[in-house]
Amino acid sequence: MEAVLKNLSSTAELLAVAARSSVVEQWDKQTLSRAFHWARYCEHIFSRFHNNTTINRVMGKQLELTNESLRAVFPGYTDICFSDLFQCQHLLLMGLLKNPDLPISIMKILFDTASPVNNQQSDYLDVTGFCSHIIQCKSACKVLSPLTDLSGADVEVQGAVLMERLEDLLSGGGEACRTEHIVNSFLQEGEGASGHFCLVIAAALLTRSNSAAAAAQTASQDCLLDWLQKEQNVLQQMCSALPTTLIIDLAKRHLKCRDAYCDVLKKWASSMEYSMSEGEWVQANTNRTLSFQRLTERFLALFAACPSLREDVEKELNVLNISDGDFDVRGLSVWGDLLSAINK
Amino acid sequence: MSQLLQRTQPLLDVPALQFWLDKAVAWGQADRPDTLKDTCLHMSRLKDYLQQLLTHINNMSSTSETMKRLPLLGQFLGRLCWNPCVTADAPGRWLLFQCLWGLYSEHPGDAVETKANQWIRKVLCQLATEEDDAAAQALMKRTGVPPKEYHVKVLRKMVAMLQENIGKSCSSLVDINYRCSCDNLLAASEACVPLVSLPEAAPLIRALLQQPATCVKAALSQDFLDALTSAYSSKCVLLEEQEVVSLWYHSLSSLEEAVLSLLECVLPDTGYTPQELKRQLAQSLLVGTFFVMRSQNPNLKTIKACVSAIDVI
Numbered sequence: 047m048e049a050v051l052k053n054l055s056s057t058a059e060l061l062a063v064a065a066r067s068s069v070v071e072q073w074d075k076q077t078l079s080r081a082f083h084w085a086r087y088c089e090h091i092f093s094r095f096h097n098n099t100t101i102n103r104v105m106g107k108q109l110e111l112t113n114e115s116l117r118a119v120f121p122g123y124t125d126i127c128f129s130d131l132f133q134c135q136h137l138l139l140m141g142l143l144k145n146p147d148l149p150i151s152i153m154k155i156l157f158d159t160a161s162p163v164n165n166q167q168s169d170y171l172d173v174t175g176f177c178s179h180i181i182q183c184k185s186a187c188k189v190l191s192p193l194t195d196l197s198g199a200d201v202e203v204q205g206a207v208l209m210e211r212l213e214d215l216l217s218g219g220g221e222a223c224r225t226e227h228i229v230n231s232f233l234q235e236g237e238g239a240s241g242h243f244c245l246v247i248a249a250a251l252l253t254r255s256n257s258a259a260a261a262a263q264t265a266s267q268d269c270l271l272d273w274l275q276k277e278q279n280v281l282q283q284m285c286s287a288l289p290t291t292l293i294i295d296l297a298k299r300h301l302k303c304r305d306a307y308c309d310v311l312k313k314w315a316s317s318m319e320y321s322m323s324e325g326e327w328v329q330a331n332t333n334r335t336l337s338f339q340r341l342t343e344r345f346l347a348l349f350a351a352c353p354s355l356r357e358d359v360e361k362e363l364n365v366l367n368i369s370d371g372d373f374d375v376r377g378l379s380v381w382g383d384l385l386s387a388i389n390k
Numbered sequence: 391m392s393q394l395l396q397r398t399q400p401l402l403d404v405p406a407l408q409f410w411l412d413k414a415v416a417w418g419q420a421d422r423p424d425t426l427k428d429t430c431l432h433m434s435r436l437k438d439y440l441q442q443l444l445t446h447i448n449n450m451s452s453t454s455e456t457m458k459r460l461p462l463l464g465q466f467l468g469r470l471c472w473n474p475c476v477t478a479d480a481p482g483r484w485l486l487f488q489c490l491w492g493l494y495s496e497h498p499g500d501a502v503e504t505k506a507n508q509w510i511r512k513v514l515c516q517l518a519t520e521e522d523d524a525a526a527q528a529l530m531k532r533t534g535v536p537p538k539e540y541h542v543k544v545l546r547k548m549v550a551m552l553q554e555n556i557g558k559s560c561s562s563l564v565d566i567n568y569r570c571s572c573d574n575l576l577a578a579s580e581a582c583v584p585l586v587s588l589p590e591a592a593p594l595i596r597a598l599l600q601q602p603a604t605c606v607k608a609a610l611s612q613d614f615l616d617a618l619t620s621a622y623s624s625k626c627v628l629l630e631e632q633e634v635v636s637l638w639y640h641s642l643s644s645l646e647e648a649v650l651s652l653l654e655c656v657l658p659d660t661g662y663t664p665q666e667l668k669r670q671l672a673q674s675l676l677v678g679t680f681f682v683m684r685s686q687n688p689n690l691k692t693i694k695a696c697v698s699a700i701d702v703i
Contacts, residue, residue, distance in 0.1 A: 089536065096534060132534035136519065143515035146508075150494055157514060159484040177518035178487075181477050183541040186588055188474035189426060189581055190548045193574070199548040204529045207543070211533040242525050 047104075050091060054105060055112045057084045057134065058126050065141025066120045070148050078152055079170035085134040086171075092131040097215060102128060139177070201242070205249025212250075212266035213259070229273050244284045247274070248292055252299060271302045285310045286335065290344065294351045304352050308359065311344055315384055320377040327380055342387040349388075360385065403442075404460065410439055411462050414469040429475035430583040431613060433482065440485040447492035454502045456493065463493075464509070471513050479584030480626060490514070545590050552578060553597045575601060579614040586618045587626040599636035615641035623647065635679050648676050 060081055063069055073081075095101040105128045113125040130137065139156075142148050155174055162172035191198060208229075250270060255263045274281055285293060285307060297304040314336060318327040327338040349356040363385045370379035377383070413436075417429045429436075443463070450456040457463065467489055476482045490510050495503040521527045521537060530540050555574055579598050585591040595618070598610060618637060621627040629637070638645040655670055671677050 092534065129534075133530070133536040136537050140515075140519045143511070143518060146511070150491070150496070153511070153514065154491060156518075157487055159480055159487070177514070178483065180538050180541065181517050182480070182483065182588060183538075183545050183590070185474035185476075185478035186585055186591065187541065187545050187548060189478050189584060190545075190552065192426060193578055193581055194548055194551055199551055200523070200526060200544050202551075203540070203544045203547045204526065206547075207529060207533050207535055207540070240525075246525075246529070 051105065051108045053084070053087065054091065054108055057088045058109060058112045059116065060084055061126065061134075061137055061141055062116045062120055062123060064138055065145055066123070067145075068147040070142065070145055070152075073149065073152055075152075075155055076168075076170075078155065079168065079173050081138060082135060082173045082176070083170040085138045088131045088134040092128070092134070096129070096132070143177075201245045202249050202253075204246045205251075206253050208246060208250045209253050209263060209266055212269060213262040216265050216269065217262055226273055229270065241287045244280070244287050245292075247280075247284065248288055248296060251296055251303065267300070268302075271300060275302070275306065281306055282310060282313075290347055294347055297348060298351050304348070304355065308348065308355065311341065311348070312362075314341060315380050318380050320380075322377075325377075327377075327383065338383075338387075342384065345384070345388055360388070363388075404462070406439070407443075407460055407462050407466060410436070411466045411469070414466055414473065417473055417475075418469055426475055427577075427580055429473060430580050433475065433479060433583055433613070433617070436476070437479075437482055437485055440482070440489060444485060444489050444492060447489055452499065452503070453493050453495050453506050454500055457502055457506070464506070467493075468509075468513065471517060475584045477517070478588070480587045482584065487514075542590065549591055549594045553594050556594070556597045556601060576609055576611055579611040583611065583613050583617045586614070586621045592627075596630075596633055599633050599640065610640055612641070615644060619644040619647060623651075631675055634675060638679070652676050 064081060091105075095105065109126060109128060113123070117123045117125075126137075142152070142156075156177040158175045159178050160175055162174045162176075164172050187199070212229075247270065251267055253263065274284075293303075293307060297307050314329075317330050318338065318341075319330045320326075321328045328334055329336055345359070349359070363381045366381040367379050367385060370381060373379065373382065413432065417425050419425060446460075447456055450459070467486065470476045470486055476486060490513070493506050494510050495507060498504040498507055519537075521530075526540065529535070530537060535543075556578060575598065578594070582591060582595060582598065586595065598614075601610075615637065618627070619641060622629055622634070622637070638648065652671075652674055655667075
């Protein structure tokens with residue numbers, strides 16, 4: 047551990063030097079490879095220990111000490127913390143490229159279109175073309191993205207990554223509250239449950255992995271579903287923002303989703319009132335995004351996908367209709383009208 | 391316009407640069423699929439032009455002088471840097487970056503050169519490190535996935551998704567009015583023009599080549615086939631035997647090139663001994679495939695072309 051902490055400090059110092067010092071003028075290919083080697087090492091340390099609160103704390107303290115001494119040396123120095131280390135190579139790269147003293151020969155190595163050559167002699171991985179490869183991947187994604195459909199590969203990848211992280215946390219003997227913390231942190235990004243975020247959650251819930259990892263995936267998806275139950279507004283947002291086909295896929299895949307969606311539909315029905323002028327049930331609140339017709343269609347789509355639900359829901363609607371007086375006249379009970387619409 | 395492009399003296403070719411600059415501006419306009427398509431269609435001519443520019447830049451004694459003669463050069467190169475078709479394509483990217491290095495001055499002599507140096511560093515830094523997707527950035531931070539890994543993941547996912555789509559073959563031999571998904575093939579192959587030598591795109595390229603031609607609409611873009619042939623012959627991409635044969639099936643010019651290169655090695659002046667020649671022929675995929683093809687379908691036009699070529703040998 048002593049050695050690891052020392053290496054951590056040294057790499058933090060390396061990052062500062064790479065970004066702010068004119069010493070980089072002396073750097074050659076070897077120095078560059080070595081620098082990236084240490085950055086990779088820190089990324090590895092992060093992935094190994096980020097779940098472990100105790101070690102997290104120890105490393106954090108070490109970095110605080112290093113930050114203090116670096117602040118004294120470099121004016122305007124920005125502190126680095128343990129959670130930044132997941133992208134240590136990226137931080138190193140940014141620092142180097144922004145450093146006006148970086149020799150152009152080093153830049154040429156990074157942007158070379160040739161592939162790195164790794165021979166046995168060198169201790170460190172060749173970083174030739176490091177930047178070229180990044181640019182190539184980003185551009186290739188942009189070129190291919192018009193061909194993919196609406197939700198796109200980035201949503202699927204984000205969903206998969208979210209799942210991986212949750213599985214990681216849960217398998218590490220982790221604290222269930224930390225999983226909530228991860229998902230909650232998405233909400234804190236400002237606008238609450240954005241449409242994009244809803245798509246990512248849906249993608250996460252729909253990921254399928256091979257049989258080996260199935261148990262871990264089920265656990266994380268359950269975790270996510272429990273979180274969703276507690277966050278009613280996110281749930282509502284998902285039900286209104288997502289394409290119906292996607293919601294149906296979710297309902298087919300997870301019982302909890304099916305029941306949650308059904309509850310949301312019933313909630314929407316209960317918030318409707320009969321408008322005499324329009325001769326139709328409308329949403330009571332100001333933004334009338336859902337018509338009675340659409341609501342009926344949604345119920346029917348749900349029943350088509352999950353036939354076992356139909357009988358129970360009809361029974362429930364009947365009970366509600368009876369409590370409303372069980373009249374045969376249209377416009378008196380949303381439940382009665384819904385029942386007749388479904389059975390038309 | 392084509393006259394201007396064929397001129398071998400690029401020195402004061404301001405009109406040609408204007409033409410390409412206008413193109414670059416148009417390509418940068420909206421993210422419509424057809425702007426990307428248009429770029430892909432122009433890729434090989436654009437690369438020829440960039441090669442000319444590079445020669446010109448290297449012949450000039452200083453960046454100041456280059457900029458005086460071609461004041462629009464900076465703007466042009468700058469726009470190309472943000473064109474994903476150009477930056478995804480390996481030779482295109484190489485030419486573009488070489489032009490930038492050519493404009494970099496080790497010892498800047500005036501304000502123009504100092505500014506050029508700063509601009510070059512800035513553009514390259516932005517290209518390599520800037521993240522324009524806030525949602526992705528947030529996710530990377532929350533889940534601890536570094537940017538490079540994330541982008542490679544997304545790319546692999548896209549390739550897998552597209553590969554799946556292409557796998558759905560159609561059987562519209564019966565009814566030409568039947569709407570099949572084979573239109574996707576042409577669009578996908580066009581998009582792959584800059585990606586032929588990208589290792590992560592290999593599964594998609596393979597899927598495109600091996601799509602059985604059961605439908606009249608299942609055509610691959612000729613630009614794609616040409617780009618692939620050229621990358622293969624310059625050894626920028628490794629193809630499996632099966633893929634090479636599929637390439638020959640799809641593209642007559644690719645097959646011709648293979649035949650010609652085989653012929654070239656059997657010409658009297660190459661200095662091969664009869665032993666070496668025999669070995670070359672034995673190893674030749676073309677010859678091997680010819681015998682297989684002849685036994686399966688003797689009437690194919692391409693076979694007839696092969697027959698005459700091989701008979702000569």
